[in-house]
């Protein structure tokens with residue numbers, strides 16, 4: 577039997593996340609957790625989340641949405657964690673059973689001992705809801721950088737500099753400039769190149785093509801660098817899980833003019849494919865910020881896009897969390 581659990585990644589206005597400490601004598605005792613607990617029979621996740629956060633912390637959930645589902649087999653029990661992101665609540669969280677609570681910046685969460693199932697939850701908490709893949713940088717570099725700045729101003733916090741046609745020298749040179757821009761806006765920058773080069777060029781990590789992914793037998797960069805991958809089917813997702821990528825994009829969800837030969841998955845298939853995947857997945861292909869709610873309801877981290885998040889298009893939506 578799989579134990580169904582609702583847990584909240586509760587954010588305050590400073591962007592910190594709440595952890596509470598599990599009592600010593602319970603399962604996974606003395607470890608820090610995202611507050612929550614078991615679903616009662618017949619209860620919806622949203623209902624259980626509200627009840628648990630009221631019982632454990634004395635807060636009322638005002639705004640929440642799905643973030644990630646994690647299945648984990650502990651030696652003594654299997655759990656399915658339904659983790660929701662809570663962005664608004666009333667009251668001041670206080671351990672109602674005397675348990676200590678602490679507000680932590682997402683990048684510092686790993687300093688706290690957490691249950692093993694929580695590894696992917698920390699990744700999901702650190703990642704934004706939108707992932708910009710840049711247009712092929714052709715021609716005017718100033719125009720390219722100015723469009724990228726517009727995307728960052730609109731709230732994009734995760735960028736893949738995708739350049740299929742540039743020479744390595746030009747790609748490296750552009751990476752430096754893009755890196756400076758991303759640093760200014762506190763955005764994560766991934767490049768679509770040989771992993772060792774990604775690190776050398778000052779990027780935060782690498783984004784692997786589906787083909788490259790399938791030729792790797794292990795994670796190509798250490799844990800302090802991001803490793804993402806493009807997936808189109810169950811085999812690629814499974815391999816990405818085996819080598820331990822941090823997150824993936826899966827698509828195309830819809831038909832796109834950039835990849836006209838690819839068969840669209842549709843939301844149903846997308847949802848089925850990612851259901852047991854132990855890392856966050858972005859929906860890609862014909863999707864934009866207007867599809868975020870649908871993507872979240874299907875278990876996605878959010879949406880990845882080229883055109884829909886590029887330059888003034890991004891500005892017209894406003895893509896902050």
Ligand SMILES: Nc1nc2c([nH]c(=O)n2[C@H]2C[C@H](O)[C@@H](COP(=O)(O)OP(=O)(O)OP(=O)(O)O)O2)c(=O)[nH]1
Nearest residue numbers: 581583603604609610611612613614655691693694
């Ligand atoms: N709430 C929560 N549970 C987690 C996390 N990570 C993780 O592996 N778990 C596991 C530990 C437990 O086996 C299970 C949660 O069950 P629980 O015993 O805390 O449930 P509960 O709050 O309803 O507790 P109780 O009423 O039975 O005392 O999920 C997490 O981040 N938050």
Ligand SMILES: [Mg+2]
Nearest residue numbers: 611612613614
């Ligand atoms: Mg609990």
